[in-house]
Amino acid sequence: MAKRRIPVVIVAGFLGSGKTTLLNHLLSNSRGVRIGVVVNDFGSVNVDALSVAGQVDSMLSLQNGCLCCAVDTAGLDAMLAKLAGADLDLVVIEASGLAEPRSLVRMVLASAEEGIEYGGLVELVDAAEFETTRARHPELDDHVRLADLVVLNKTDRVADADRLVAFVRELAGATPVLPTAHGRIDPELLFDRVRDPDPVVRQLSFDDLRDDCGDHDQHAHSAYDTLTVTAGALHPRRFAAFLEGRPGGLYRMKGTVYFGVPGHRQRFVLHTVGAYTRLERARWEAGQDRCTELVLIGAGIDPEGLRAELKACEEPEPDQVDEQSMLPVLRYLES
Ligand SMILES: Nc1nc2c(ncn2[C@@H]2O[C@H](COP(=O)(O)OP(=O)(O)OP(=O)(O)O)[C@@H](O)[C@H]2O)c(=O)[nH]1
Structure with a gap:
């Protein structure tokens, strides 16, 4: 057979x-x-x-x-x-x-x-x-x-x-x-x-x-630039401002965001498609580094400028960030 x-x-x-x-x-x-x-x-x-x-x-x-x-x-x-x-x-x-x-x-x-x-x-x-x-x-x-x-x-x-x-x-x-x-x-x-x-x-x-x-x-x-950014904890307010101001050509972002703010130390999975933004809380995989890892895909974007902007969102002392600062990003969570 x-x-x-x-x-x-x-x-x-x-x-x-x-x-x-x-x-x-x-x-x-x-x-x-x-x-x-x-x-x-x-x-x-x-x-x-x-x-x-x-x-x-x-x-x-x-x-x-x-x-x-x-x-x-x-x-x-x-x-x-x-x-x-x-x-x-x-x-x-x-x-x-x-x-x-x-x-x-x-x-x-x-x-x-x-x-x-x-x-x-x-x-x-x-x-x-x-x-x-x-x-x-x-x-x-x-x-x-x-x-x-x-x-x-x-x-x-x-x-x-x-x-x-x-x-x-x-x-x-x-x-x-x-x-x-x-x-x-x-x-x-x-x-x-x-x-x-x-x-x-x-x-x-x-x-x-x-x-x-x-x-x-x-x-x-071939019409798109793809860029991978690895960073430490991001300050939620600075990152929310980055999301709001992102250029129209930045068509897709996905990956893990780490805020490290007390009460919000989970992994956050980010998806943006066009103007749409969605965050989801997720578990860290065993052995996964507590860090931010994002893929950005866009046309007519300035990859190195975007990398620098994201790096500027890094927060060296996330433990000191007050919980209220999370509000601008929490509105992107699925209700
Ligand atoms: N509102 C809504 N959101 C959706 C739906 N389907 C997917 N999404 C969201 O859209 C985003 C992108 O979905 P993915 O499944 O990752 O899309 P994908 O085609 O695999 O993305 P790439 O591999 O990057 O091309 C995620 O935030 C999903 O939760 C839907 O039917 N309705």
């Missing part, structure tokens, strides 16, 4: 659209389905990997590099071979928010690993940032048509979701569009959504792959 192949589903979507949130939802509602994940954080702080760890049957993390730009497919093949060897039912690749989905699909289709098969492309679209993302990345239209399933996420953040859903459905053509919030889709959808990939994507030659690699300049991430 032929060995069963493990489907590999790619979850793509522009920066901050909710890929990790969807992945976490799938992992916590897997109903016995054994899921392996490949996480592709863009930036050297492993934020996404940290947030799915502990829930997953098998995880491999590709840090500080974009999967779609891997010059050869050997790295991905080695990862897929490892996952195919584990006892799994499904592999999910969470692409970085800057990855080019077409290249990722091609890479999976080109994989020499016999234990896996291409399982489809899920494209996350941020309903709240839809207009901004589309203006910045006209290729969004192409991505939704290429996908096997479009998840129109963050519908809780838009006033007229029905109108937007209708618009995206028109744009997506044959691709089904599923409106949702917090990535809460039925996990079953990932198993049977696969349709035959676009012949243009399926037909592969070495030239195609080489051309893909030559296309780097057109990839979304």
Whole structure:
């Protein structure tokens, strides 16, 4: 009997659209389905990997590099071979928010690993940032048509979701569009959504792959600067002022913030997407340094200026900071 192949589903979507949130939802509602994940954080702080760890049957993390730009497919093949060897039912690749989905699909289709098969492309679209993302990345239209399933996420953040859903459905053509919030889709959808990939994507030659690699300049991430900042405790008021004054081009920030203020010594996970800011309290992982580690992604920003601004938020004596100073940042906590 032929060995069963493990489907590999790619979850793509522009920066901050909710890929990790969807992945976490799938992992916590897997109903016995054994899921392996490949996480592709863009930036050297492993934020996404940290947030799915502990829930997953098998995880491999590709840090500080974009999967779609891997010059050869050997790295991905080695990862897929490892996952195919584990006892799994499904592999999910969470692409970085800057990855080019077409290249990722091609890479999976080109994989020499016999234990896996291409399982489809899920494209996350941020309903709240839809207009901004589309203006910045006209290729969004192409991505939704290429996908096997479009998840129109963050519908809780838009006033007229029905109108937007209708618009995206028109744009997506044959691709089904599923409106949702917090990535809460039925996990079953990932198993049977696969349709035959676009012949243009399926037909592969070495030239195609080489051309893909030559296309780097057109990839979304070539238009962005990514910067990783490590700092000590931050003064909450100074950091709140930084958040309020951040430049419009600083499209995405994520990572850990440490305030160290009495009563607030937990880890704070920061996410900003466009003008949206969210902080969550979290536990420190065993052995994790009490420090701030952030990835900043933006276009037309001054990376070194931003680094200096964040460094200026550092507070050498957080024990002495009064609790009232936390108020400007606590308003970003989810109520
Ligand atoms: N209000 C609201 N917030 C959401 C929803 N989905 C995700 N978020 C928040 O949006 C932020 C970004 O979500 P992530 O899941 O990290 O997005 P991502 O696509 O993995 O981000 P990158 O990997 O950086 O591209 C987080 O603060 C999430 O809690 C949603 O449906 N509604």
